[in-house]
Amino acid sequence: MTRWLGDRELQAWVRLIAMTELLPGALEQQLKRDSDLSHFEYYVMAMLSEAPERTLRMTTLAARANATLSRLSHVVTRLEGRGFVERVPCPGDKRATNAVLTEAGWATVVAAAPGHVENVRETVLDALTDEQVDQLSAIAGAILTRLDPDGVMTAPYERARVEE
Amino acid sequence: MTRWLGDRELQAWVRLIAMTELLPGALEQQLKRDSDLSHFEYYVMAMLSEAPERTLRMTTLAARANATLSRLSHVVTRLEGRGFVERVPCPGDKRATNAVLTEAGWATVVAAAPGHVENVRETVLDALTDEQVDQLSAIAGAILTRLDPDGVMTAPYERARVEE
DNA sequence: TCGTCGTGGTTGTCGCTTCAACTAAACCAG
């Protein structure tokens, strides 16, 4: 016997769906327009920009960006073509590949960041009270526990950040 | 001067991103596996199943499913090929097309629904307290105000629902 | 040191979404 959704559950659910459907588009659009990057490309480069040496193993980077290795590989190929990232064979393990953010890539992320952050503020954070921001954090955290039990994706942010 | 994100804001943001990245995949996977439908296909058919006569104008349906007309058109073409939906010229306005859910389509949604709802419960609702469900509703509502000011997408659900 | 299994990564193909162009019908001004 199925437990159907009550009114409040249904409302929360429908809104969540609508949000997850709409939000990516909004981010995508701004980044594409202002910096000619997809959100995923931006995110990948952002992860690299914060890594020591601006370098990360493909596998690690994939986990951080929550992508399959395949997806990442394709994207890195494109980013490499645009001169934003470089592939460097990993010394020590010859199977492995390191992705390194180039100077041009760094400049691109740095240029894209303010607009992106501004967009995030406008569409999400500024719409919420401080209290709601914390609630959202807790809620998303709880859901992620189901979705991504190992917390691979958010792990690097769980600790306090030093700076941007 | 950019207002960077504080720790709590950053945490909420990263988690939100992770969630919006992971959630669609989780839904997709279950529906694909159990009913051979994409979430979007399911949603389109679900909208039709609740409409009077199981019929909706393409434009209306697109708004309800938060899709472009183009995307919807392609999907309806595929669903038509599988015998789940039929296109019927709209009497009254010869420009318009009505999409109608067939008997087979109806049967398919009805069969898919319980598993889908169960999945939604498991991955989202059961992870939250009753209080959090309401908070989520409010938060998503606030964000949607920015994302979709006219509330086209969620409108049909804003009023109390009769049943599933 | 050889065979086997597991890991890290790449590549090709297919399906879906987006975008731009296009058709056709309705509306409307004069």
Place this chain on the structure above:
DNA sequence: CTGGTTTAGTTGAAGCGACAACCACGACGA
């Protein structure tokens, strides 16, 4: 009722992601 604009929808090409097949290297037991 004529020409221009808006609305409704379709279509084809192009790009991206998922999946599966694949290769290369490393680890490990015999």
